[in-house]
Amino acid sequence: MNITIVGLGNIGGSFALSLKENAAEHDVYAIDVDSNALRSAEQDGVIIKGFTQPEEILPETDLVIFAVYPLLLKSLIEKYKPYLKSDVVLTDVTGIKRSIIGQIEPLLPESADFIFGHPMAGRENRGLKYASGEVFKGANYLFTLTGRNREPNIRMLSSLIERLGFRNVSAVTPEFHDDVIGFTSQLTHVIALSLINSDDVERNTKQYTGDSYRDLTRITNINENLWPELFIMNKDYLVDHIDRFKSQMDLLKEAIEAEDIETMQEMMVEARRRYHDLHDLELPESD
Amino acid sequence: MNITIVGLGNIGGSFALSLKENAAEHDVYAIDVDSNALRSAEQDGVIIKGFTQPEEILPETDLVIFAVYPLLLKSLIEKYKPYLKSDVVLTDVTGIKRSIIGQIEPLLPESADFIFGHPMAGRENRGLKYASGEVFKGANYLFTLTGRNREPNIRMLSSLIERLGFRNVSAVTPEFHDDVIGFTSQLTHVIALSLINSDDVERNTKQYTGDSYRDLTRITNINENLWPELFIMNKDYLVDHIDRFKSQMDLLKEAIEAEDIETMQEMMVEARRRYHDLHDLELPESD
Numbered sequence: 001m002n003i004t005i006v007g008l009g010n011i012g013g014s015f016a017l018s019l020k021e022n023a024a025e026h027d028v029y030a031i032d033v034d035s036n037a038l039r040s041a042e043q044d045g046v047i048i049k050g051f052t053q054p055e056e057i058l059p060e061t062d063l064v065i066f067a068v069y070p071l072l073l074k075s076l077i078e079k080y081k082p083y084l085k086s087d088v089v090l091t092d093v094t095g096i097k098r099s100i101i102g103q104i105e106p107l108l109p110e111s112a113d114f115i116f117g118h119p120m121a122g123r124e125n126r127g128l129k130y131a132s133g134e135v136f137k138g139a140n141y142l143f144t145l146t147g148r149n150r151e152p153n154i155r156m157l158s159s160l161i162e163r164l165g166f167r168n169v170s171a172v173t174p175e176f177h178d179d180v181i182g183f184t185s186q187l188t189h190v191i192a193l194s195l196i197n198s199d200d201v202e203r204n205t206k207q208y209t210g211d212s213y214r215d216l217t218r219i220t221n222i223n224e225n226l227w228p229e230l231f232i233m234n235k236d237y238l239v240d241h242i243d244r245f246k247s248q249m250d251l252l253k254e255a256i257e258a259e260d261i262e263t264m265q266e267m268m269v270e271a272r273r274r275y276h277d278l279h280d281l282e283l284p285e286s287d
Numbered sequence: 288m289n290i291t292i293v294g295l296g297n298i299g300g301s302f303a304l305s306l307k308e309n310a311a312e313h314d315v316y317a318i319d320v321d322s323n324a325l326r327s328a329e330q331d332g333v334i335i336k337g338f339t340q341p342e343e344i345l346p347e348t349d350l351v352i353f354a355v356y357p358l359l360l361k362s363l364i365e366k367y368k369p370y371l372k373s374d375v376v377l378t379d380v381t382g383i384k385r386s387i388i389g390q391i392e393p394l395l396p397e398s399a400d401f402i403f404g405h406p407m408a409g410r411e412n413r414g415l416k417y418a419s420g421e422v423f424k425g426a427n428y429l430f431t432l433t434g435r436n437r438e439p440n441i442r443m444l445s446s447l448i449e450r451l452g453f454r455n456v457s458a459v460t461p462e463f464h465d466d467v468i469g470f471t472s473q474l475t476h477v478i479a480l481s482l483i484n485s486d487d488v489e490r491n492t493k494q495y496t497g498d499s500y501r502d503l504t505r506i507t508n509i510n511e512n513l514w515p516e517l518f519i520m521n522k523d524y525l526v527d528h529i530d531r532f533k534s535q536m537d538l539l540k541e542a543i544e545a546e547d548i549e550t551m552q553e554m555m556v557e558a559r560r561r562y563h564d565l566h567d568l569e570l571p572e573s574d
Contacts (some may be wrong), residue, residue, distance in 0.1 A: 052371065120497035140495055168494045173295040180495040183486065188499040190543075191478055193558045196565075198528070206565045207427055207455045208467040210407035212475040212506045214565070219499045221562045224555035228548040235543050241485070242540050246533065248479040255528050256477075256522050261515040268511035271480045275508045278483075278493045278501070 001026055001062035006076065008032040008041055008050070009094050011119065012067030016046045018164040019131050029057050049220025062063035063157070071239055072092040074103045081109060089153045090114040095181060097144045097174040099233045105146065113153045118142045118177065119166065120185070124255070124276070137165035142181075144174040182237035187245060189219055189227060196220045288313055288349035293363065295328055295337070297340040298380050298406065299354030300418025303333045305451045308420050316344050345370035350378070350444070354407060357381040358516055361390045368396060376440045377401040383520045384431045384461040391432065404547045405429045405464065406453065424452035429468075431461040457538070469524035474532060476506055476514060477525070483507045 003019065005012045008030045019028050030050045032038050038050025052058045058064070058080055066073055073092060082089075090112060094100050101116055108114055121139035145154065148275050158169050170178075196217045199205050205213075231238055255263040276283045290306065292299045295317045306315050317337045319325050325337025338344045339448050345351070353360055360379060371377075377399060383385050388403055395401055408426035428448050432441065439570075445456050483504045485563055492500075518525055542550040563570045 009387060106385040120495065140497065142495060170494055172495075176490075177495075180490060182498040184492060184496045188482070188503045190536065190539055191482065191503060192499075194532055194539055195475070195478065196558045196561045197554060198531045198535040199561065201561070203463075203467060205467060205471060206567075207457055208429060208459075208464075209427060209471045209565070210406070212479075213471040213503045215505055216475045216478060217562060217565065218502055220558040222555050222559060224552040224559070228551040228554060231543045231551065232546045235546070239540060239544060242536065244485045245481055246536070248485040249477065249529065249533070252477055252525060253480055253532070256518045257526060259519045259522070261519070264515040264518065265511040266483060267480055268509045268514060271483045272509060272511070273482045274486065274488070275504060276470055278496070278504065280493075 002029065002057075003027065003062050003063045003065065004029045004031060004057050004061040005047070006031045006054075006064060006066045007068040008034070008037045008047075009067060011121075012065070013041070013046070014121070014133055015065055015164075016041060017065060017131055018133030018136050020046055022165065023160060029061070031057065033043075047170045054080050055083045059085055061085055061088060063089045063160075066092040068092075069226055069229075070096060070100055070233065073100060074107070077104055077107045080091065081107065082111060082145065086111045088112050089157060091117045091157060093117065093119055095185060096230050096233045097177045101144065101146060101174050108148075113148065113150050114146075115149050115154060115157050116144045116146070116174070116206050117157070117161070118144070118181070119161075121166075124193055130277065139165075141166040141169045142177055143169070143171045144177045145171050145264050146174075178234050179237045182234050183241045184237065186231060186234060186238045187241040190231075190242060191245070192217055192219045210223070223262055289314045289316065289344075289347050290314065290350045291316040291318060291344050291348040293318045293341075293351060293353045294355040295321070295324045295334075296354060296357075296383050297418050298408075299352070300328070300333070301408070301420055301422055302352055302354060302451075304418055305326060305420030305423050307333055309450045309452065311449060316348070317466060318344065341367050341525075342370045345375075346372055348372055348375060350376045350447075353377065353379040353381075355379075356513055356516075357383060357387055357520065360387060361394070364391055364394050368394065369397055371396060372502070373398045375399050376444060378444060380404065380406055382472060383517050384464045384543055386469045388431065392435065395435075400437050402433065402436050402441060402444050403431045403433070403461070404444070404448070405431070405449075405468070408453075420451070425454045426452075426457045427466055428453040430456070430458045431464045432458050433461075465521050466524045470528045473518060473521060473525045474528040476509065477518075478532070479504050479506045479530060480509065537562065 003026050005015050016028055016030065019026060028047050030038060030041060031054050032050060033052060035052055041047045042050055068076065095118060097116055105113060111154055119139065119141050121135045208246045252267060273283060288312050292302050303315055303317065306313060315334050317325060317328060317334045318341050319337060320339060322339055328334045331339055382405060384403055393399060406426060406428050408422045448456050539554060560570060
């Protein structure tokens with residue numbers, strides 16, 4: 001089938017590379033405003049052809065993958081609507097679902113099937129030059145199904161996604177998605193930002209860091225044009241997760257102040273149990 | 288010279304491996320209560336000989352590296368004192384300095400020179416079997432000098448540490464050490480513990496995680512027999528860092544609640560600047 005990727009940045013480029021490597025029977029095209037990126041991808045053989053004018057390729061496209069900023073999606077759908085092929089399948093990669101689905105669904109032509117998706121494979125570096133099919137391997141993928149989605153299309157898209165190397169491909173409600181992503185992705189970014197910004201820059205901290213500080217601040221190389229809107233679109237869940245996190249932190253702080261070793265040890269044993277569960281590891285005997 | 292490593296766990300074992308690889312002219316011995324670990328290290332050629340009785344090797348030892356739990360250090364010094372060679376140099380690897388130095392210095396024989404040190408190369412896995420000289424490469428090292436330390440010994444030890452692959456070897460005051468480590472190491476562990484323990488375990492979160500959650504929780508595979516005492520010994524600085532972090536987090540939370548995109552973007556731009564400084568990277572033009 002013909003697949004068109006809209007937005008040939010980091011995620012869109014990674015889709016193109018991964019499709020070429022793992023599902024080469026499909027013909028992959030791209031739409032982008034940046035004609036240099038399109039020419040570069042054509043020359044590298046990553047896409048067959050790139051277009052700046054969507055009407056030149058959309059009428060022949062069976063699957064459209066939108067890899068664009070969330071706030072762009074609505075205007076693109078409005079613009080692309082007249083050119084979409086009948087029975088086209090569309091999907092996206094945006095990190096927040098309730099408000100996106102609410103914006104997009106009313107705009108869709110009757111025959112179009114938009115299956116909203118979220119590959120949990122971000123990278124801290126932006127742009128096509130950092131794209132890689134490798135980042136998808138073993139990563140999680142979430143679909144948020146709606147009443148409109150058709151079973152054969154869901155199966156086709158899930159199967160394609162699995163071939164790209166994703167491991168856990170789950171279908172959840174938009175509410176569940178936004179809740180859990182508010183925790184695993186948005187809260188972690190809030191924490192990392194708050195950590196690096198609470199540093200005393202006068203002391204040249206980088207001479208005194210270990211792996212832990214580098215780990216906890218890696219995601220602070222953040223795209224300020226994307227994340228504020230993600231935070232705002234999910235602020236109910238996100239603020240709730242921030243508050244839950246702060247409550248846990250206060251319990252630990254109180255134990256430290258009270259020199260309550262037993263409580264601290266209980267928290268650490270519980271954390272270690274969760275760490276092992278997260279990584280599917282056997283919990284060793286305590287030493 | 289003769290070097291004896293006390294405690295052949297993860298850090299002690301890494302010292303032994305790294306000394307063998309990078310400073311093979313020295314004779315390396317070890318003291319441990321675990322005779323199996325000693326035999327195993329002897330058989331692998333990582334140490335010349337291991338001892339469970341310290342008096343059998345201390346009188347011939349020029350440099351003692353204590354790689355033991357902080358609370359053990361005082362009792363070991365009391366026990367080892369009669370057997371220490373005249374003009375012996377001692378060092379440690381404990382993550383907290385003010386209280387350790389306060390406990391140890393009064394016990395030392397006149398001729399012994401204890402140069403307190405902290406290799407910032409922890410690993411989440413415990414024990415000799417995870418030891419590796421590789422973890423030292425490019426890592427930071429802090430010495431906390433006291434008025435007793437002698438210049439030739441400082442030079443000897445610093446030079447040895449640099450040969451093991453450490454990059455930034457700094458000498459700082461015990462107060463500065465405990466302050467900055469309270470931030471880069473202890474606060475990060477408090478955050479990671481609070482994050483993983485604020486998860487809702489019912490929802491099987493691991494199916495919905497990306498790199499960011501795995502990064503921020505890696506250090507939760509924590510040793511509950513070590514960390515509570517480290518937290519307590521540094522609680523003044525640590526609680527201060529927790530409070531500063533919480534203030535930053537509250538500022539970001541307020542901006543999210545107020546949908547204040549401009550403030551969020553300022554915080555993200557500042558964080559990204561700090562990220563690039565931390566990794567010695569050029570800050571790219573904003574896109």
